[in-house]
Amino acid sequence: MKVAKFGGSSLASSGQVKKVVDIIKADPERRFVVVSAPGKRHSDDIKVTDLLISLYEQLVAEKDPHRLIDAIYHRYEEIGTAFQVDRALLEKIHQAIQGLTSLPIKDNPHLYDTILASGENNNAKLIAGILKAQGLSARYISPQELGILVTDEPQNARILNQAYPKIRKWRKNPEILVIPGFFGITEEGNICTFSRGGSDITGAIVAAGVNADLYENFTDVDGIYSAHPGIIHEPELVEELSYREMRELAYAGFSVFHDEALIPSFKAKIPVVIKNTNNPNHPGTRIVHEKQKNDKPVVGIACDRGFTMIYISKYLMNREVGFTLRVLQILKDFNINYEHMPSGIDDISIIIRSNQLTEEKEEELLRKIAYEIDPDELRIKHGLAMVVVVGEGMRERVGITAESAAALARKKINLAMINQGSSEVSIMFSIPEKDEKAAIRTLYYTFFD
Amino acid sequence: MKVAKFGGSSLASSGQVKKVVDIIKADPERRFVVVSAPGKRHSDDIKVTDLLISLYEQLVAEKDPHRLIDAIYHRYEEIGTAFQVDRALLEKIHQAIQGLTSLPIKDNPHLYDTILASGENNNAKLIAGILKAQGLSARYISPQELGILVTDEPQNARILNQAYPKIRKWRKNPEILVIPGFFGITEEGNICTFSRGGSDITGAIVAAGVNADLYENFTDVDGIYSAHPGIIHEPELVEELSYREMRELAYAGFSVFHDEALIPSFKAKIPVVIKNTNNPNHPGTRIVHEKQKNDKPVVGIACDRGFTMIYISKYLMNREVGFTLRVLQILKDFNINYEHMPSGIDDISIIIRSNQLTEEKEEELLRKIAYEIDPDELRIKHGLAMVVVVGEGMRERVGITAESAAALARKKINLAMINQGSSEVSIMFSIPEKDEKAAIRTLYYTFFD
Structure with a gap:
């Protein structure tokens, strides 16, 4: 049995929803469907979530929200009408959006979360209605009914452990359950959203809760590339990644998932597959607990900028x-x-993300280190990029480091740091930011061709 | 003006002392002479310091010490007689040794230090007498008179800052001053010894105190080799090392100096030269604050065994x-x-020296980490060696890492860890202990030939 999560771009228009309906129809194992709010239909479009943020701002500023409410409702209406859903359902969604304007504004810590969560919530109702109209046995289920119990931390909710046995009870449910992503319910019944990328978390929680065989994450790419397509022309697509490989890649700028989104499925050892709603026959990229084969020593090369190194030396x-x-x-x-x-x-080098420093904070920090540590040498170096060569296969192969370092040396790229821990899932090289593209290219063509 | 320190093997016999006298005579700049106690004359011999340790043990056990006293005195007598020193001086030394037996044994925290220090103290008196007998203007000076003031920590004394201005006053003294190494005097007038390698510390302290142009450390080797002669046949001798290079090499088993011995001369930026008493015309190895040239990227390759790695991984x-x-x-x-x-x-790998763990302590430590950190994975790996490739010249040369890693890869030596900080004075590789010799050989022949 599978949990299928569809992102905003997969649900942006009736045309996209048609693909989603076909995907769900194609496999009866897809019994838990997690949905985002409708996303952008084209690059200049505004996502429903962003419209809801504007609505929140207007309400707080006591401005007239009715044009925004129309705009939001219109998105659902466009999709629903195309599938000839019950008018009563659309009317219910319209009322729900209008109802947001009568929420208490003062002393309401859940206002923002409640407004934003409505984007997913109304979409789950709509998609359930569409599936029903298509003849499937499907129904909307609220996070409360399903049991997605969370901590009372607005915009930063965390799942409570007691949620899982509650969700587990739905495992044998015969209908397709359509679940809004992005939020849960506190023990007091309030709405709290997860941090960014929250619909992915909902999918991972549900997959763990019902102990799914697979968590399918439908998005608008065929999977994870072995290097950034903006730097490498047509890079290879990765067939299978371990969770740890995925995490190492995500760290260095492979932003397919929000870092924390997959923790529940990681802990429950449920495999995840990233698939393309627009190309559902493509096998996508699987993320698994233990890889079956490690035929390639390197699965990907990632890079992130904006690092600073503080160097402290003392005899x-x-x-x-x-x-x-x-x-x-x-x-x-x-x-x-x-x-x-x-x-x-x-000596010791401390590498931090540069965005944690202001000029003033940096000066204070260095002064403090100089005072407390009394080093012989204290230096700071800005503008570093971190290149990560990732692959579980390295464990079994000597020489990846040598090949990587030689590739960088050939391009005369200086290494401020090399870091290879005992895991050998990755090797990290710290280089000047200006050499980022050259580094990725030379490494990519060393390990892929 | 130079401070010359002579180690135990340089002062072990009248034949060796003759070489020392010639060295001192050869350069009038050698005005401060620091001496160890007489060392071994041949491999089966017992050093005076070890005889003194036995003397201490006998005294504490209330055994008859007279044969040991004879044995100790005999060492000084043999040397003194050969140079026809004043009999009164030898008698004074004999009495000083006998005097050790009447020191208070109970509640005397300085007993051990006082007995051991007498080895150097009597030798300084003897060498001063010999130099005088050879027509040089020389005299013994006690650490108290010179101003070597130390903390009251038996066997682990540290120099006090107020010592330096006191020592400085002797800078213009016209005579050759012969100073016993290894100990200083507390403010209460007690004797406290430095930790092991202590005569080197005395030399470094005196050199810093009188602001010497050079600290000459006479020993029984021509200098520092670029790799262990037991592993590499006739390795190159290093002409010049920076303090930091020396320290990195010392860390990994190049035991020419006790690690902390050179701190005073390092801080005072006084160059040190390691020279061979048995081959004084050889230029030896200079240790300097800033190297004049870095023509070789790598100056040495060292290795140390007995490391353990604790690996902690947590999503x-x-x-x-x-x-x-x-x-x-x-x-x-x-x-x-x-x-x-x-x-x-x-993940994080923690590398520690294995001698800090017992089986029981290790078990407790891992239990504590498991409990407090709740890691996904926790592993411990014993039997690791740390190979260090050292050289300030690496700063200017890309590719040393690549060459090193490739050399190890060619020999199929697995790397548990690579560590290259921003200093680039060294690169460290952690390898299985069994591969130690192969690693040193392949690295040596990569950078030297």
């Missing part, structure tokens, strides 16, 4: 107990997360 | 603020120092 630093602890404590005091911390004998 | 670990802090805190609670901590996206 015999190595002998000072608690030295790193003190450095980390300083970072924590400045609320700075570090990414990596390669060390020599008497 | 999305990267997002947990303070994660590393918690891991380090656990290590601190177990009083374990870590050496390196390479990280992936969701």
Whole structure:
């Protein structure tokens, strides 16, 4: 049994929804359908979620919202009408959108979440109605009824452990259940949304809850590429990735998923497949707990920019107990997360994301380190990119590092850092940002052709 | 003006002392002479320091010490007689050794240090007498008179900052001053020794104190080799090393100096030269603050065994603020120092020296990590060696990493870890202990021939 999640672009228009209906019809195993709000139909379009954000702003500013309500409703109406759904359903959706205007504005911490969640909620009702109109046994189910119980943290809800046994009870349900993504219900019955990428989380939660055989994530790409198509012409598509490989790639800019979205399915060891709504016969990219084969040592090459390196050197630093602890404590005091911390004998480099620093904060931080650590040398280097060569297959193959380093050396790309932990799922190279494209190209053509 | 330190093997016999006298005579700049206690004359011999340790043990056990006293005195007598020093001086040394037996044994925290320090102290008196007998203007000076003031930490004394201006006053002294190495005097007038390798520390302290142009460290090798002569046949001798290069090599088993011995001369930026008493015309190896030239990218290859790697992996670990802090805190609670901590996206490897773990401690540590961190994966790997490729010249040369990794790959040596911080003074590879020799050989022949 499968959980199928459809993203906003897959549900943006009646034409797109037709493809979704066909996908659901094609496989009776697709019994849990998670939907986003209607997305963009073309690049200049406005997503329903963004219309709802505007609605929220207008309500708070006490402006007349009626044109926005029309615009939002129109999106559902366009789709529903094409499928000749019951007028009563469309009327219900219209009323639900209008009902948002009478929510209490003051002292209502759930206002924003409730308005935004309506985008998915109304779409789930609509899609359920469409499936029914197409002769399928389908119905809308609310997160409350399904049991998606979350913490009371507006815009940042986390699933509660007691949710899973509640969701599990729906496993044997004979109908196709259409579930709105993006939000859950608190124990007090309030709506709280997940952080960005939230519909993916809902899919992963439902898949874990009902112990699905597969979590299908339908989007608008054929899968995950082994390198960025903007840099490499027609890069290979990855057939199968382990969760850890996916995560390493996601870290360095492969933004198919929000980082945290897959935790529930990862923990429940449920495989995920990324498929294209517009090309559903393509097998897509599977993300699995344990890969069946590792015929390729490298599955992908990713790169991310915007890193800064702080270099601290002190003679015999190595002998000072608690030295790193003190450095980390300083970072924590400045609320700075570090990414990596390669060390020599008497030096340590701290790599952080540059967006955590302002000019002023940087100056204060360096002053603090100079004062507390009294280093022999203290330097900061901006404008670094992090290139990651990813692949579980590396475990079994000596020499990937040598080949990678040689490829970068041939292009005269200087390495500020190399980091290869014992996992060997990835090797990371820190290089100047200006060399990003050259680095990805030389590495790609070293491991793929 | 130079500070010359002579090690135990350089002072082991009258024949060796003759070489030392010639060295001192050869250069009037050698005005501060630091001496160890007489060392081994041949491989089966016992060093005076080890005889003194036995003396201490006998005294504490209330056994008759007179044969040991004779044996110790005999060493000084043999040397002194050969140079026809004043009998009164030898008698004074004899009395000083006998005097050790009347030191208070109970509640005397300085007993061990006082007995051991006498080895150097008597030798300084003897060598001063010999130099005088050879017509040089020389005299013994005690650490107290010179101003080597130290903390009251038996066997682990640290120099006090106020010592340096006191020592500085002797800079213009016209005589050759002969100084016993290995110990200093506390503010209460007690003797405290430095930790092992202590005569080197005395030399470095005196060199810093008098602001010497050079600190000459006379030993029984021509200098520092670029790799271990037990593994590489006739390895190259290093002409010049920076302090940092020396330190990186020392870390991984190049045991010419005790790690901390050179801190005073490092801080005072005084160059050090390692020379051979048995081959004084050889230029030796210079250790300098800033190297004049970096014509060779790699100066040495070292390796040390006995490392253990703890691998912790947890999905999305990267997002947990303070994660590393918690891991380090656990290590601190177990009083374990870590050496390196390479990280992936969701994993971290902690490399420690294995001698910090017992089977029981290891089990407890892993249990604690499992409990506090709740990792997805927790593994421990013993029997690792750390190979270090060292050279300041790497800063200017791309590709050393690639060449190193390729050399190891050719020999099918697996890398558990690579660590290259931003300093680029060294690259570290963690490999199985069994591959140590093969790794050093392949790396040596890659960078030297």
